[in-house]
Amino acid sequence: MSNKVLMKGNEALAEAAIKSGCIHFFGYPITPQTEVAEYLAKRLPKVGGLCLQAESEIAAINMVMGAAATGTRVMTSSSSPGISLKSEGISYIAGCDLPCVIVNVQRGGPGLGGIQPSQADYNQATKANAHGDMHVIVLAPSSVQEMATLAGEAFDLADIYRMPAMILADGALGQMMEPVDFDARESREIPEKTWVTNGHGGKRKKNIVNSLFMDPAALEASVVERFKRYDEIKEKEVKYEEYMTEDADIVLVAYGITSRICKSAVAAARAAGIKVGLLRPITLWPYPSGALAKLADTVKHFLVVELNMGQMVDDVKLSIECRRPVSFFGRTGGMLPTPDDVVEEIKKIAGGIA
């Protein structure tokens, strides 16, 4: 019997963090993710943990760094402008090989932008979190259930690969209510944390958590070692969902809230006799390039749908090495397309194919 409860996406994510052993949270208020901090502020003191409101996003991510350096499971959450402020800290955390979970409940940008749902931070999350040669693992939930499941997965992946993991959600997922089962996922085996700085107790040599290398050869070696780990992640940790792709002439590519709109569009287009499917990346980094490349053997046309002006579309083109035409349809600034809007785009493409 499953134990489903009805929850908001932001709260499901927060509760999943606690169930994953994260009882320390450092954050700063920003719409539309504030429910994460508010939920944790209520719950964490009751489980022996701490929810601390920092003076800034910069301070919050550096508190995360300090906690992570002691081997403590720790999380911060924010929304787009706040993630930009956290960039410096994310780079240091990556450079120090520390695990942590960062949540970005995206809103429209640039600048102060808006507070409605957006996917305009795709490029930032997957390619340019901060300065330096680095990546973070990026997971994109598309339901309240996945807000919970992927939060648990993010903590495990961060610990296994010693790097930050990001939940890239959006204002719609954060605010919507759906049933969620917190037992839906098995936790993974985590390697022993021998690198922690929590006082050596006279039992081991001192540990140093550091990202500074004055010797360029040593810095290069440390980056190359990190990229070997990245290669392992690309090999083992790619996650995606394929929906009605077996016989599809046209495949939509969308993640997060947009993928749900696209699923409705797939059903409507199929009812109109057009063979359409959907590939939904669940990991945005690592990206499901292999699955897309395979689809390109049979699919005639790809349509990328995003809540931005076209960011992931470049990754689709690269994945299929431009062997098939790739179209883009998006709304931005907090506007959401309807399934009918997407069906219209599909019909335009189908006319060209037929």
Add this chain to the structure above:
Amino acid sequence: MVVFDRPKALSDVPLHYCPGCTHGIVHRLVAEAIDDLGVVDKTVGIAPVGCSVFAYNYFECDMIEAAHGRAPAVATGVKRTNPDTVVFTYQGDGDLAAIGTAETVHACARGENLTIIFINNCIYGMTGGQMAPTSMPGQVTTTSPYGRDRKIQGSPVHVCEMLSTLDGVAYAERVSVDCPKNILHAKKSIKKAFQNQIDKKGLSIIEVLSTCPSNWGKSPEESLEWLRKEMMPFYPLGVYKDIDSEEESK
């Protein structure tokens, strides 16, 4: 027989500091305090960005190298998740009083149970002698080549005076390491700043007036003289806040 030896908490490696720089003295005092209190195995030090960036190589406790100015936030993360550790930050004037002002002020405001060692030498040392938030009025630096003009570059920050107004600060004292008498006093103050943390009293900050002969363009001896004649009147030594004496006087 008196044996003058290296404190156990100080690593047996050559320090990179310039001749006449007082960082080495302060490192030693911090290590002696850690030794005296017997806490090296549960201490976590946070190094800054600045001349003392390599402090992580110089102490025998666990060490973290923080981003520029963020040491008090990193220290907060360590201490709040591991309350039994002894956590100190070691920061210069640019790190603590310019880029890290928010982190410093709010760690103090929250009364984080931490020890901050603050080196004030009125200049950016590592980057080669630029104006610091604590550079003196009239002081010539590479970015105030005509002397710091209050109308253009603003006035220096008096850190102990400012932080002592915050309720979360348990102890704030400005000391100097220009002579043996002051060094002995600085040691007592630094030790008290660590003892306060062990006793869970809140945040203690020790501001240490220090020299930078290389970037001041002075000999070590002239530098000590400049510290005494110019810095001390502008940055008076003394206890700016001590909740122990406040309790006694009640």
